Amino acid sequence: MSKLITDNHFSDADAFYASLTDAHRELTPEDSERLNARLILLLANHIGDKQVLFEALDIAAQLEQ
Amino acid sequence: MQKTYSNPIYPYRKSPDQDAASAVHHPVIIIGAGPCGMAAALDLAKQGQASVILDDNNTVSVGSRAICFSKRTLEIMDRYGCATPMVEKGVTWQKGKVFFKEEQVYEFDLLPESGHKLPAFINLQQYYFEEYMVNLIDKEPLIDLRWKNKLVELDSQGDGNQLKVETEDGVYDLSCDYLLVADGANSKIRSGLGLESKGQVFQDRFLIADVVMKADFPTERWFWFDPEFHRNQSVLLHKQADNVWRIDFQLGWDADPEEEKKEENIRPRIEAMLGKDVEFELEWASVYTFQCRKMDDYIHNRVVFMGDAAHQVSPFGARGANGGVQSVENLAWKLARILKGEASPMLLESYNSERQHGATENILNSTRATDFITPKNDISRVFRDETLRLAKHYPFARSLVNSGRLSMPCDYRNSTLNSIDSGFQGGLEVGFVCQDAPIKIDGRNSWLLEQLGNRFVLLVNPETLADDELTKLAAISDDLEVIDSRTLEDPEGLFAKRYALLGGHAYLVRPDQYIAAKFKQANVSDVSAAMKRALGFNLEKAQ
Ligand SMILES: Cc1cc2nc3c(=O)[nH]c(=O)nc-3n(C[C@H](O)[C@H](O)[C@H](O)COP(=O)(O)OP(=O)(O)OC[C@H]3O[C@@H](n4cnc5c(N)ncnc54)[C@H](O)[C@@H]3O)c2cc1C
Numbered sequence: 001m002s003k004l005i006t007d008n009h010f011s012d013a014d015a016f017y018a019s020l021t022d023a024h025r026e027l028t029p030e031d032s033e034r035l036n037a038r039l040i041l042l043l044a045n046h047i048g049d050k051q052v053l054f055e056a057l058d059i060a061a062q063l064e065q
Numbered sequence: 066m067q068k069t070y071s072n073p074i075y076p077y078r079k080s081p082d083q084d085a086a087s088a089v090h091h092p093v094i095i096i097g098a099g100p101c102g103m104a105a106a107l108d109l110a111k112q113g114q115a116s117v118i119l120d121d122n123n124t125v126s127v128g129s130r131a132i133c134f135s136k137r138t139l140e141i142m143d144r145y146g147c148a149t150p151m152v153e154k155g156v157t158w159q160k161g162k163v164f165f166k167e168e169q170v171y172e173f174d175l176l177p178e179s180g181h182k183l184p185a186f187i188n189l190q191q192y193y194f195e196e197y198m199v200n201l202i203d204k205e206p207l208i209d210l211r212w213k214n215k216l217v218e219l220d221s222q223g224d225g226n227q228l229k230v231e232t233e234d235g236v237y238d239l240s241c242d243y244l245l246v247a248d249g250a251n252s253k254i255r256s257g258l259g260l261e262s263k264g265q266v267f268q269d270r271f272l273i274a275d276v277v278m279k280a281d282f283p284t285e286r287w288f289w290f291d292p293e294f295h296r297n298q299s300v301l302l303h304k305q306a307d308n309v310w311r312i313d314f315q316l317g318w319d320a321d322p323e324e325e326k327k328e329e330n331i332r333p334r335i336e337a338m339l340g341k342d343v344e345f346e347l348e349w350a351s352v353y354t355f356q357c358r359k360m361d362d363y364i365h366n367r368v369v370f371m372g373d374a375a376h377q378v379s380p381f382g383a384r385g386a387n388g389g390v391q392s393v394e395n396l397a398w399k400l401a402r403i404l405k406g407e408a409s410p411m412l413l414e415s416y417n418s419e420r421q422h423g424a425t426e427n428i429l430n431s432t433r434a435t436d437f438i439t440p441k442n443d444i445s446r447v448f449r450d451e452t453l454r455l456a457k458h459y460p461f462a463r464s465l466v467n468s469g470r471l472s473m474p475c476d477y478r479n480s481t482l483n484s485i486d487s488g489f490q491g492g493l494e495v496g497f498v499c500q501d502a503p504i505k506i507d508g509r510n511s512w513l514l515e516q517l518g519n520r521f522v523l524l525v526n527p528e529t530l531a532d533d534e535l536t537k538l539a540a541i542s543d544d545l546e547v548i549d550s551r552t553l554e555d556p557e558g559l560f561a562k563r564y565a566l567l568g569g570h571a572y573l574v575r576p577d578q579y580i581a582a583k584f585k586q587a588n589v590s591d592v593s594a595a596m597k598r599a600l601g602f603n604l605e606k607a608q
Pocket of ligand 1: 096097098099100101102119120121122129130131132133134191214215216217247248249250253273353371372373374380383384385386387388389
């Protein structure tokens with residue numbers, strides 16, 4: 001049974017997307033990589049649940065899809 | 066260099082076996098008097114089984130090797146009778162600090178759970194650990210330890226082994242039913258039989274230095290990631306007995322081991338780290354590369370591999386000797402009962418399956434720590450570094466920082482020796498090792514683990530059982546002792562809390578203190594069946 005939410009769950013999808021890209025706008029590729037890493041670690045801990053995290057990793061790793 | 070310790074020299078003594086007309090036979094011969102070979106002999110003696118140990122050297126471990134011994138290992142040593150000097154000599158620390166680049170990111174306090182006889186772990190040089198085992202072996206009539214006896218030839222057959230052993234008085238023959246092999250990571254016996262230990266070599270080198278500090282230094286474990294004084298590498302500092310400090314410098318793959326070992330090259334590294342004014346003397350230094358690997362099958366005919374010869378790990382998380390001793394205690398009670406005809410010969414196979422599982426878990430943990438310390442590519446380094454930065458302010462990230470996880474005993478929850486849970490809820494689970502608790506017997510202070518081990522124990526609360534049930538249970542086998550939980554006073558309530566033994570409930574505890582079965586309502590037929598199963602008789606049917 002899948003646990004990862006893949007339907008819309010944002011309270012404000014547009015605002016999130018804009019702040020994500022804004023946060024990266026002025027950054028070098030190296031700093032962007034750092035920011036992404038920090039964001040993943042923070043969000044992963046917030047989710048916590050191993051199954052949800054592994055399902056997300058699994059989908060993320062399917063680069064050709 | 067070494068001033069705080071001088072290795073004892075044990076005498077070679079000629080054995081009457083060397084003058085015998087033909088090969089003298091022994092049920093069990095053990096190769097190697099390292100931690101694992103000696104543990105095997107001590108454990109077998111506890112089960113009433115005599116053995117001969119052959120070691121090609123005449124002393125204990127030389128120089129800087131294992132220092133961290135875990136609670137489970139100490140519990141095993143306590144069952145043998147040599148934990149007390151280890152704990153007295155060893156250093157217990159609780160506080161640790163983690164540094165990243167120029168600053169401290171956090172500190173921790175391990176605050177061990179109370180109500181256990183032995184500490185969560187100790188730091189003690191391997192030579193002391195081994196010396197205390199030798200001292201005990203010297204008093205044990207069931208063990209014949211022969212120094213300067215080198216196994217040089219082995220003929221292994223399905224029903225036993227023929228050995229040629231070299232001494233200063235020449236070569237002599239021996240034979241045995243079972244040969245237990247603990248001749249170390251580069252086991253010649255393993256390769257001589259054409260067997261392999263497979264896994265991974267880490268492309269990295271480590272300088273391991275033991276130094277004596279003149280000044281007082283806190284008893285804490287300090288771990289640096291990428292410090293200013295040693296860019297792009299990691300450094301570990303912690304304390305051992307005799308005011309000796311262990312320093313591990315990661316050097317990278319390109320370092321030249323011979324150059325790095327020289328005192329003139331080590332001094333500047335340590336001075337950069339501790340400051341120029343800290344006075345110290347160098348005790349010992351060596352350069353290592355580390356590996357994680359194991360054999361696919363520890364058993365070949367009647368040759369059984371143990372310790373580093375069977376499974377080897379990198380030292381992050383201190384699982385080499387700790388995991389090795391736990392494998393040995395898994396093997397000894399089984400082998401002793403097979404030799405006495407009380408267990409199925411197939412029980413031996415469960416040593417392999419239970420400890421393959423143990424080694425896999427130890428290798429997994431050591432590999433994860435090694436990968437955190439030495440990121441394998443750029444993105445892994447980004448994640449590692451950001452984890453460390455976040456750890457300074459956000460506690461969650463500290464749980465990701467991995468400079469070695471404390472060695473914990475593995476569980477055998479899927480072992481074929483277990484009997485299915487019978488509805489007894491709570492307490493400890495089948496396949497797990499028993500936990501200690503302070504108790505009193507006849508008003509005298511004691512520990513629960515001191516009551517368990519070396520034979521099967523049925524730990525039972527007979528409140529709801531028929532009057533004669535305890536007598537009947539006790540008659541199941543000479544190898545089973547029934548302990549009525551009501552005879553154990555529980556001053557802190559920890560026994561009740563950890564074991565949850567309500568009326569009728571019982572645990573069947575193996576000779577290695579693992580739980581083989583739980584019963585909601587103990588009775589003769591279920592307990593006998595579970596004991597048969599734990600002795601491997603069901604494996605015969607399965608075949
Ligand atoms: C730097 C370092 C740090 C470590 N730190 C830790 C730690 O903190 N905690 C931990 O648990 N582990 C640690 N380890 C691992 C630990 O040292 C080993 O796991 C442990 O010594 C293995 O014990 P053993 O009995 O299997 O083999 P060994 O200790 O290697 O003993 C093998 C013995 O067999 C003898 N022998 C060999 N061939 C023959 C022959 N043909 N005939 C007769 N005798 C023979 C040898 O003389 C030797 O005495 C560390 C290792 C290193 C290198």
